[in-house]
Structures are given as C-alpha cells and as structure tokens.
Amino acid sequence: MLEAVTKGAADIEYRDVQKPEIADNELLLEVMRIGICGSDITILHGQHKYMTFPVVQGHEASARVAQVGKNVQGFAVGDRVTVEPLVFCGKCRPCRDGNYNVCESLKVLGVHQDGMGAQFFAVEAAKVLKLAPETSYDRGALVEPTAVATASIRRAGDLNGKNVVVLGAGPIGNLVAQVARHSGAASVMITDIQESRLKRARECGIDHTVNMRDGTLLDAVLETFGPDKADVILDCAGVKSTIEQAIEAARAGTRIVMVANVKDPITLMIPALQRREIDFIGVFVYRREDFQRAVDLIDSGKITSEQLITNHFALDRFHDALEYIDNNQSEVMKVLLDVNEE
Ligand SMILES: [Zn+2]
Ligand SMILES: [Zn+2]
Incomplete structure (x- = not known):
C-alpha cells in the first residue's frame, strides 16, 4: 500500500x-x-x-x-x-x-x-x-475540524440568545460560526481581511460579515449589536492584533475564547481584563462529546460544506x-x- x-x-x-x-x-x-x-x-x-x-x-x-x-x-x-x-x-x-x-x-x-x-x-x-x-x-x-468548533462552543458556554463574534473566517472560524448558529446564538458576526472568506461565510448562512480592513472590531461590534456589544468572542485568528481587539471590544462579562493555536507569547492588557471581569479562556482540541456532536452535525447536514x-x-x-x-x-x-x- x-x-x-x-x-x-x-x-x-x-x-x-x-x-x-x-x-x-x-x-x-x-x-x-x-x-x-x-x-x-x-x-x-x-x-x-x-x-x-x-x-x-x-x-x-x-x-x-x-x-x-x-x-x-x-x-x-x-x-x-x-x-x-x-x-x-x-x-x-x-x-x-x-x-x-x-x-x-x-x-x-x-x-x-x-x-x-x-x-x-x-x-x-x-x-x-x-x-x-x-x-x-x-x-x-x-468531522475533526468541526469537533474543534463544537469544543470551542462548549467552552463558550450556553449561547442561547447571545451575540457571538468569531474572529477569522478560515475553515475553523467558519465552522465555529456555523456551530454557534446551531447552538441557539441570537446573532453571529464573523470577521476577516479576505473578502473571499467572508463571502463563503455568508453562503454558509452567517448573519453578519465584517472586513477588518475597514475599521476596528469595537466599531463593528457596536454597529452590529449596539451598546450591549458581544456576549462571546471566539478568536480563530490568534494574532496579537485580534487578541487586543477582542479585549478592546469586550464589555463587562464578555467571554473571550482562544481557539486559534497561538505559537508565540503575547503581552495582554491584564488591567482591561480585570476591570471588566472578562473571562479569557482557552480551548484545545476536543473530547468525545465534542467529536460525537460534530459527527451528528455533519451527518444531519446542518454544517454546510460546499464552501x-x-x-x-x-x-x-x-x-x-x-x-x-x-x-x-x-x-x-x-x-x-x-x-x-x-
Ligand atoms: Zn487539524
Ligand atoms: Zn493524561
């Protein structure tokens, strides 16, 4: 063989x-x-x-x-x-x-x-x-990349009625946004700097797509969700600028989930995290329950794959x-x- x-x-x-x-x-x-x-x-x-x-x-x-x-x-x-x-x-x-x-x-x-x-x-x-x-x-x-997404959403907590932001519209970001939609999120916004990826996200049914070349994440969050901003921000890009923007755009109580594999140490605005009681949490691969949920989402056709x-x-x-x-x-x-x- x-x-x-x-x-x-x-x-x-x-x-x-x-x-x-x-x-x-x-x-x-x-x-x-x-x-x-x-x-x-x-x-x-x-x-x-x-x-x-x-x-x-x-x-x-x-x-x-x-x-x-x-x-x-x-x-x-x-x-x-x-x-x-x-x-x-x-x-x-x-x-x-x-x-x-x-x-x-x-x-x-x-x-x-x-x-x-x-x-x-x-x-x-x-x-x-x-x-x-x-x-x-x-x-x-x-299924495997979808399991990364289902694990991320598990770490994000109950999404029912929540406003969700996904940073990065590559395969993982796209899947995280799709899983968020199927997990009760009220509204899902995804960002990228590649217009082609945002177009694919729209074709996968994501409500709001924002090109980050055009402005700051805070402005985009305010425009999309109003002064209540986002309940959850999932970072699937994992570069210094996206993490900093996530912290800047967060309000008190926003949960930021680090999905992308960050390779290098990054200095963070700890005072901003503390003062607004931001939950900044990591997720790494998946467990069986996440894998099984990914199988179910793929089997049932809920995840759009053509794009x-x-x-x-x-x-x-x-x-x-x-x-x-x-x-x-x-x-x-x-x-x-x-x-x-x-
Ligand atoms: Zn992989
Ligand atoms: Zn062990």
Missing part, C-alpha cells in the same frame, strides 16, 4: 509498504479522505515545535472499515467512519477528570506519532466513530497540495487528499 512519510521540512517520501496487521482491539481502516490543516503546513516548514521526524501526517480522516479485530464490537466491514486522533495516558489528573484533551502527555496521531496518510491504517476501535451511511467521505473528513472544501489532490501529491495551500492562502479553505477510490 502507498504511505506518505514526512522525513523532514519539505521532504515527503511516498513509499510502498505492507498493509498493517491489526490487534484484537483494533480496526483496519481503508482511508478515503485526509483533510490538510494549518498544523500540517507548519510541519512542512519544520516549524512545528513539538514533533519529531519522520512522521506520517494526517489527523482529519474519513475511512471505510476493512477488517474488524476479534474483540471489537459494534463495527462491521464497510462502515463509514472517522477517527478521534488523540492519544492520552488515562492516568494524569486532567485524564482522570475526563479532560483527556489536555492530558499532560497528549499526542495527536499525524503530528506526534504516525497518522492516517496511508491507504490503510490500523487503529484502536475506541478512537473510531461511525458516520451515517449517506454521509460522503468528503464531509466525513470535516469549505476547495481542492482535492491524490495522496502521492501531498507535497504539491501543501505548496498549493502556501501559494494560494486567500482562496484556499480546506484541501482534501483523495487516498483511495470509492
């Missing part, structure tokens, strides 16, 4: 290897689609801080069950599935509290250990979730796909690798 191994920065080798054997608690998956995400690009550039080469990338996958381990129940050959790609210890305090997404020794398949960029993949059945038979493999590959999936490449063109994303940042949303033919 074909496998794409990332051996170093900008160095992907496509090699023919043996199909994996499965253990009794595992499933053999025929991988159908892999979604490429921002972290894959940082790996390509050798800028990912917490991984070692070589690694098989691929943590956003849809697949078909090809073989079922002896001790596995509830799965059959041919089932459409996706994989929750977290590896955790189960022993540390966060794990014991059920917060395994922030396990003290968390690893992500496809980042810290081999992921799903291969024609077949052996994985513990406990990490596998079934998709509806009518869910396309393209949509199935969106999100912009390109397809074959697995043996993984490197070309990464370069394409790098060179077409303003137009590209989600790029999928077609690993096996349906």
